[in-house]
Amino acid sequence: MSADLSDLKKTPLFNLHEELGGKMVPFAGYAMPVQYPLGVMKEHLHCRAEAGLFDVSHMGQVVISGEDADYLLEKLVPGNIVDLKPGRIRYTQFTNDMGGILDDLMVTKRENDLFLVVNAACKAQDVAHLLHHLPMDLELVELSDRALIALQGPKAAAVLARFVPAVSEMPFMSYLEDEIDGVPCYISRCGYTGEDGFEISLPEAEAERLSRLLLAEDEVEAIGLGARDSLRLESGLCLYGHDIDETTTPVEGNLLWSIGKRRREQGGYPGDVIVRTQLADGPTRLRVGIQPEGRAPAREGTEILDRNDDVIGTVTSGGFGPTLGGPLAMGYVATEFSKTGTEIFLSVRGKKLPARVAEMPFVEQRYYRAAK
Template sequence: MSQNEQALAKTALYDLHVELGAKMVPFAGYEMPVQYPLGVKKEHNHTREQAGLFDVSHMGQVLLHGEGAAAALEKLVPVDIIDLPAGKQRYALFTNDAGGIMDDLMVSNLGDKLMVVVNAACKEQDIAHMRANLGEGVEIEVLEDRSLLALQGPKAVDALARLQPSVTDMVFMDFQTVEINGIDCYIGRAGYTGEDGFEISVPSSQAAELAKALLEQPEVEAIGLGARDSLRLEAGLCLYGNDIDTTTTPYEASLLWAISKNRRLEGEREGGFPGAETVLAQIQSKKADRKRVGLLGQGRAPVREGTELVNAQGETIGTVTSGTFGPTAGAPVAMGYVAFEYAAIDTEVFAVVRGKQLPMTVAKTPFVPQRYYRG
């Protein structure tokens, strides 16, 4: 049986998605809801205005046990893990020996263990990478029996606080073990929409029960992958496999903020991650062949992934890696890679769509202000 013919996996919420009238599509080896009867645009707007519930159970969830887990993991990522406080989480990148990005992930410190959440399409590769490199003192526990829900939007906290009032005390990037409706959950105040919200790891046997309890709240609607994509793109957030991959370094990907300062400076913990020599050389010289940029369209036509970017002379200078019409931005929004000399804000470039050159402007991201709750 070829890869394409293999049976798609189903999350614990599959039956609920079908019951809610979701249109199911293949995504990263799973059958996932792309939209519900509300439709992508209304789902997008509802999340921006109230609260949306997303099934992200296709992601990989892993616990790392052992005293040396933080030090071992820090050798694989360009961020500070040793000093990550208990009850906090951090965005990280797995890099390869050339400095390319193997995956992006979230690392959370539960005090006696670390939790790592990785992308669905990279799950097997990432777990193998950790098994091969973390050393014998670290026990890797893959959580096959847990689901992941994301509750996102300005009213997410109101909805969740009815079920567990303590969540109102959490701020952006807090992470803790919490009981919600009598269900033991790991919960982080973070997300992938640019809005305030929570990501909740729940035992798969109780995932539908928790999802239904959340959907009963007046602010909450079920939201599919379609709106998840337009929300994260407006928020300037990368999608692994589109905007970042093994051929892009963190510097080229404009992810300098995802490299902890103590891993960039001269000192005992400078570098120390795979491909550091390449990445630190790019940071120091402030130069690379290409750079990831935000792109704002001047018309109404969306510019999709894979579209060629040219200069005023019609010479190819880059490619769009993600693009859509941004319902909140009210304009076509995209991100892509351009030759370094075209990466400055306000530079005009052109997207080649059906033989026409559509003007686009290199723009700051996020396209829509991020509204994380920092207290």
């Protein structure tokens, strides 16, 4: 039985989700499918083995255009946007004056503008943030008439290449504009499952027809939010509002890889002094992977203890990893406990359960890498 959806926004694929038997739940103000009749476990494993289709139309899509748009956006994020080549994508974060993360986002540099994809729960505040900080002569357009779908999995490229042959040669984190069955689409080779795959921005009026077209391919199944969460958790990827938020910096969030050398040295974004201090001295806490030793999962909010029962951190995401074959979690611990293999304990329902700090990703990421 689906939850009461009367006060929720609906994506252009809402009717298709219901037709496919999706169990609809509230998520970021939208009615979204948490699973289909296949079930979360099988959906997860199907995406790891073949290809899954996700509705991510609740995400925000924004275009910024005008002179020096890349330079001006770079003043709001620690990522290197200026040196990004046209047709390439970069993951970065909006930061506040304390270095905390207001949202994380994908930035694509196109020939004449920047294309941003931001989180659903943050898109209104992100647009307001951009309008407040960017000069008036830049144009900002929210693409509210476009849907967004993600085709993810080891067979995603083979499936999409039947409609758009050029995608076979796209590098990871690159962008292409092409047609799928006559419909102009923005195609990005990226995703949030740890698998190869694509995110496809398309006119909302064509979203259901093209989704049906892809679902008709033998390798493709519809995948809900439940499996999307377990896939990203196995891949060690942050969920905004849980693993990163306004109180966590990119350094604490273990996102140093997203800040290039020039940006580390020069700064020039909100909170850069705090971030650079943490880069120099180390943070007091760090996001780590956590591997419980038993079978009991540790959910968000679980306290992390040391051997003496002192609280040293908190779990921010946790559950069962179908590919891993056991429970897994991530969370923040005091830095002295952050080394891989460190013994820690989880306070689960009044019991002190053993665990250890684990390398992330828990399951190997299989993003596309072109043969050398």
